[in-house]
Amino acid sequence: MAFNIVASSFEQKYIERSQWHMTGMTGFIFGFVALYFNFVGLMTQFMERWIIEGVLTLAHLTIMGVALFGGVTIAIRSKNLSAAGKVANGAAVGAMIGIALSLLMLFMTQLDIRFMFVALSNKLFLFLSWKQGLEGGITLQIVLSAALGALGALIVVMPKVLRRPLIWGLSAVFIVGLFSELIQLVMQYEFILGFRDWFFTWEGQRVQGAMVVFVVSFSAMLFWTIRGGAVKERFGQLSPSGQKSIRYFGWACALILFLLFPAAAGSFFGQVMMYVGLFILMGMGLNLELGLAGLLDLGFVAFFAAGAYTIALFTGEHELQILLLDRPLTWWEALPLAVLVSVAIGFMFGIPVLKVRGDYLAVATMGLGEIIRVVVLSDMAAPLLGGSQGMLHIPRPSLFGWELNDPIYLFYLTLVCASVAGYFAWALENSRLGRAWMAIREDEDVGQALGINLVNVKLLAYGLGAAFAGLAGAIFAVMLTSIFPHSFQLLISINILALLIVGGLGSLPGVVVGAAMLIGTPELLREFGEYRFLAYGAVLIAMMRIKPIGLWPSAARKREIQSAEEIEASIREQMEEEGQRT
Amino acid sequence: MQKYFDIEFWRRVTYVDVTLWLMRAAVIIVVVWGTIGTLIDGRYSNEQWFDFVMFGLTMGGIYALVALGYTMVYGILRLINFAHGDIFMTGAFTAYFVASPLGKSGFLEENLLISMIIICLTAMVTCVIIALTVERICYRPFRSVRSFAPLICAIGASFFIQHSFRGMYGSSVRAYPDVEFFDKLLSIGSFDFPMIQPVVILAALGSMTGLYLIVMKTRMGTAMRATSEDRDTASLMGIDVNRVIIFTFVLGGSMAGIGGVLYAFVFKQVYFFMGFFPGIKAFSAAVLGGIGNIPGAMLGGFFLGTVESVGPALFLDGLGIVAPYQLRDLIAFTMLVMVLIFRPQGLLGERVSQRA
Incomplete structure (x- = not known):
């Protein structure tokens, strides 16, 4: 596939x-x-x-x-x-x-x-x-x-010397104007307030601000276009170890800036980045299923829900947990449970659809996901899961007696979880299991003939993918301290699918890029929120038509595409030759 | 039966097989037990059962019309037209803007047949235009590619259509005009039902007969069937496959248009998300009847509609479940999943539908 x-x-x-x-x-x-x-x-x-x-x-x-x-x-x-x-x-x-x-x-x-x-x-x-x-x-x-x-x-x-600075200058004005409100949110400190108010009002940027932005980015780009070659040359003349250390220094600076950013910029950004982090987690999970094993799962949100509901059941005041335990668990104790329950749901999901392939698999998993949603929403399960009222009053986790009650703390929690999960995802991709997944993605029958146990490998894909979603669900439950069934709609599955497609199937950095673009940008531009699904639809189609490998494809995929393009070019050459002959 | 006596067979049974058997058994037990419970309880009168069946057949007719679109496209292109449910919505939603003035001016009541034809034609034309656009943009570039790409494009198209129409026509629910003739109660013996129900069933049956004749008797229909057997061979026989595919989308779109108008007159309301659930259910109906199989889609539609309508009362009430009507969608989805897992070729299908 x-x-x-x-x-x-x-x-x-x-x-x-x-x-x-x-x-x-x-x-x-x-x-x-x-x-x-x-x-x-x-x-x-x-x-x-x-x-x-x-x-x-x-x-x-x-x-x-x-x-x-x-x-x-x-x-x-x-x-x-x-x-x-x-x-x-x-x-x-x-x-x-x-x-x-x-x-x-x-x-x-x-x-x-x-x-x-x-x-x-x-x-x-x-x-x-x-x-x-x-x-x-x-x-x-x-x-x-x-x-x-x-x-x-x-x-x-126009000549390049003029074109590039012009494009950069105009884009910079546009981007600064579009996000002007957010930039002002970041510039909340006393000593730059005067500067900020000279540049912006709360409606947009001032004319003088826009001029400054344009001139600065225009001249910076102009300088780079004229002198950039020389700078690159100088860099190339450095010793390899020197190049390396400069590069590492750059990466380290970027990392530190990224880590400090939400703390400096305020809780709104913490909230958005945390939300992006949740989708990165889920994206990594679906990436195992779809990107590596080639199993298109549209019921993925069920695993997310499983994680969230498990946390709600075991940490809140609830009859079931009083029946089983003498006290509510803390979030940290319930976390492994949430992951385990998601894995179990993943296996239960996987077993029936083992033999279903391709498009049918997408529809079957979507059906299973909807079944779970309908059941959770119904009055039948309401005594346990709260029905359409949802489950309220989920306590926030605390660390060394410190309650993690600010989105910024939760962002760091998400970041830690995502890094650990990311390491696991990376390790899985390069493991025997990961290679088995990629083999069955390319051809199930051949994979089986090569001695891959299809049942185990596929079930592991569902189970491990679900574990990531369960982890995300566990964090999601404490984000709002309450969960409602309507947070777990098919749309979430489609969201995750879309971010994988945009980033590039099977590529971990792609997941991050996709999540930042498809989850982060709409969160920052809240006022156009009702059009976000319009944009998703358009993005899905456009990506499939223009760049099906995604914005940051994995290395293996890039190689495949390159060789494919070579074949295409040779065919084109052949056709042209034939055209000349006739 | 023979194979069950062979010891080798039992040796090869895995936990997956056991789980699947248990699933089947569970569904059968739930259905049988629930039915017995309900029947012993006798909570519903014959009139109520008749109501359920009539409503089910009405819905079934609509599902069948939409399912035809899925099944024909699958038959020829081997892909699930995921956006078909939303194409169904576009027709009904656009036709509202014809139906509403007609209803206000009183023309609808006076010349019911003519205005129904006008409304249906509007819906059909809209659906056909949208369906052809979707085909051109989302499916044609991937026609010779075997991958997820067309499905993902179709999912994208589905969202795009939904939210474009939301932006265009607004997100509020619009009410179709009331028609006295449709609301009139008709009674046979002690059973009575609104006129709209037989109208919908008859209209659905009529359109399906028309479609069946087109597919079986005309040259284009023959070309369609040939293309669905084997596209490459058909094109070698001089069939313009491109035209056949366009014609298929035209047929599917018009059926969805008629279905949309009928649906709107039954439920009296249209909004941008209305296509999603009927779309999935119609797809279930198409799978149920054996996808790619035209009579199968019709049968599947009526079957699904009836089971879905009778089911909550018959199976679930007997189990003592609170508010079984909330679980109507559960029945449709369970049927979909069960058919996909256990009988992917459907009730009537011989075609083995395994697409890698």
């Missing part, structure tokens, strides 16, 4: 398209994207968010960004054109985007469609027309989009 990207159909890839067709298609697609943002209500949300206070909102940037990217795309795709031709085509694409938006404006004024499309408000119309009324708005929009499209193409044809 490897991600076999070699076999994607060649015949569709190498059809020559005329320039007209290409420009038209690009304009059409980007126009559609621009319209989509409006229809789906993202624009209405983005209008509320200033990037540069009083000047630019996120919505302006999005609509301009679409035109800009349209220009960039067409300029990259049309390889045979001169620079002027590229710019002209960029302008054409931009104009098409402008026309699409103008049609939307026309549509909004002529028809009353608000009852169907809730997002198309008056405010949106004012925004789209730049407050110029219908005709002025249409003209302005088309001209502006065309100009931006041309600018996009211009950026591509």
Whole structure:
């Protein structure tokens, strides 16, 4: 079940398209994207968010960004054109985007469609027309989009010395503006307050702040583009041990900064980083099942729930635990129990689906996960598990008589657990068992013929994967000190699946990257929270289409892909040769 | 039977086999015991049982319509169209914006048949457009790849569609208009039921007959069946496989559209998440009937609908379980898992559906 990207159909890839067709298609697609943002209500949300206070909102940037990217795309795709031709085509694409938006404006004024499309408000119309009324708005929009499209193409044809600093400068302004609220949260100390208030308001960055950010990042990048080669050369001239020590020093600094960051930046960041840590834990668990053993498990959240509920049962005041024990366990005592229960659930999960393969396995595990959720939610299990009311008053863990009641402490707890688990995951990957998993991922029958005991190996994948999720569940239970069945929906499983795909299946650093991107970013941008699953869907499709190996693939996978690309290149060469002959 | 007397067979039995047998036995015991308990108790009257069965068949008709989409796509592309449940939602949700003005203006009551056709057509067109887009973006690039990629793309598409429609049409629940004719009680003897139920069942049966005729009698249908037997050979025989696949998605999408409208008129409400559970249940129905098998999907749909509706009262009430109706989904999911584990070829299927 490897991600076999070699076999994607060649015949569709190498059809020559005329320039007209290409420009038209690009304009059409980007126009559609621009319209989509409006229809789906993202624009209405983005209008509320200033990037540069009083000047630019996120919505302006999005609509301009679409035109800009349209220009960039067409300029990259049309390889045979001169620079002027590229710019002209960029302008054409931009104009098409402008026309699409103008049609939307026309549509909004002529028809009353608000009852169907809730997002198309008056405010949106004012925004789209730049407050110029219908005709002025249409003209302005088309001209502006065309100009931006041309600018996009211009950026591509521009010399590198200018292009790189420009891109960096603009991106820096954008990122600082987007996260300005969070940056201000970090700058909470007395002595930089004046500095902070010169740069930002709570709405966004000030104009002068944005200028400073732009100038600084622009000139830094300009310097690097011109002088970077020399610096690299100097570094290369150092002795190998010197290089190594500089590198280690860099890594150590980064690690210390990372460790101190939540403590310095406040509990909000601690909370977010802890949440990311939980998903890293679960991601490592699913990575054992899916990334190594190739078992697509959509019921993974059940193991997470098992861990959380075990902690709730044994540490809170509960009848069952009074029946079995004379006192509630502490969190540390219940932790191994939680992991064990998850492992047991993992085995119970695994046994029935041993013989089910591929897509069917995904659906079967999803069914099992949903069965567990329905049972937990029902009144039948309510006396034990609290039904839809959930379980409340779970005591927080304490260490040497010190209650870990702040998200920052819990973050460090998560960090320790994740590091230990990460070590185990790494060791497992390189063990005999890990190799057996990878063998059955590639081909079950061959693996069995080579003497791998399929039953044991698969059950161990489920059980060990579940152990990671159980650990995460145990921490999750004390995060809010209460748990509810609706925290354990199928969405969590999909979340974990998505972060694995984004990071790269079978790669541990990939899990971290994926979790930071898919869990961390939406947590930081809470106000767009309802659109996060929209983004997940888009990301899943885009990753599968564009980069199926993920952002940080494992070394083995990278090698496979490289050899696959070589094969593809040789086939392309062959095809071209044949084309020349005929 | 012979094999059970062979000592070698018993020697090869592992703990996995034993667990699976125990699972089967447990389910059978629960069902039998619960049924006996309920029947001895006699808590439900004949009228109530009739209600359950009628409601089950109504739901079954809808499940069957949606299941057809799953089964045809699986038959031809060998992939689970995970987004099909959401395609079903798009039709019903979009048709609301036609049904609601029609209901307000009174046209719906006066010309019921015409307006139902208009509503259904809206839903069908929407579903077909979305289904074709999903096929183009998510499935076509992976057509010759055997991997998880199309399934993951389909999961992505499912979320994308759900939340796009949430953004577009809003996250609130919209109520379909009431139709007097559908709410009218019809009685046969001492049994009475709302008119909507036979309407749904008949409409579902009618659409399925139409589909069956298309698949069995037309040239395109023959091409479809050939492609589902063996895609490569079919393309060597001059069948344009691309067109066949598009046609399959068109057929599946239109069935989902009709199903969506019927579902909306039964439950009277639409919202962006409504497609998820019917989608999974319809998939269960398709698996139950043997995926890739068109009559199987119809049978599976009706069977699943009925069991799900009768089940809580029949199996679970007798066991003394509190509020058995909360466990309706449990029955559907258990059936899905059991079929996948024990009889992946389904009730009618001969096809061995093992995809590595």
